[in-house]
Amino acid sequence: MMIAAVIAGCVVLAVLAFLVPRLSRHPERGTQRSLGVGARAGGKAPGPLGRLFGKPFRSGSRAVGRSGSVGRRARGRMPF
Incomplete structure (x- = not known):
């Protein structure tokens, strides 16, 4: 899920970043912030379980950041 x-x-963030690059930063940061909360909560588990439970949130946060930057970069390369 x-x-x-x-x-x-x-x-959604990649499309938003392509259409309106400046306005896409706020939703991107909000999404990364919520994923960071999950990573911190998962990281409180003891020992290796903490790293295991926090990893999906950390990788999701990285993916959100990349998709926003890719959308803005694609918009910057357009000829119009």
Whole structure:
């Protein structure tokens, strides 16, 4: 379920970043902030379980950041 939510968020952010690059930063930061809360909560588990539970949130946050930057970069390369 979380994987589908991260994928949907990435697609929406990439399209938003392509259409309105400046306005896409706020939703991107909000999404990364919420994923960071999950990573911190998962990281409180003891020992290796903490790293295991926090990893999907950290990788999701990285994916959201990349999708936003890719959308803005694609917009910058357009000839118009």
